[in-house]
Amino acid sequence: MDYTLIRSPRKTLAIYIRPGGLVEVRAPMRCAVREIDRFLASKEKWIIEKQALVLARAEPQEDPALEAQCRRLAKEVLPGKVAHYAALMGVQPARIKITGAKTRWGSCSAKGNLNFSWRVMLADDDAIDYVVVHELAHLMEMNHSPRFWAIVAQYYPDYQSACIKLRVLQSRD
DSSP: OOEEEESSSSSEEEEEEEGGEEEEEEEEEEOOOOHHHHHHHHHHHHHHHHHHHHHHHHHHOOOOHHHHHHHHHHHHHHHHHHHHHHHTTOOOOSEEEEEEOSSSSSEEOOTTTEEEEEGGGSSSSHHHHHHHHHHHHHHTOOOOSSHHHHHHHHOOTTTTHHHHHHHHHHHHO
């Protein structure tokens, strides 16, 4: 098996699957190559599975019909959710936009514009509510400081379980 070896003052062996499915091994300075090879052989199934995941993510598998349906649904659902939570929180966004962002569920600009990826509509309703509260909280605190998280918790106390649901959904993509 081909791999890139990086030696460092660490105590354990570690395997990383890099973009393109390349295998990177990090090893202690004095670890024997035969020990590294044995370790790789014992982890071969895991390596193959992770390479497949990395390569599958690299290939865009967009579904135009799904995107259109989610965008339509987002335009119907998100303004109402934003209005509901904005009233509770005493804030008002300047604008709401549906985007094609792949790595963020939502964002908030310094001008008060809220952006939501159409992909958020693939999440559970409570996770969508969390994303809305998260972005609205940025209108009050434009960072992820403890004050920001206190605001989120005040208006969406179960935000941590929603975060987990979003991470699980994102890991399936």
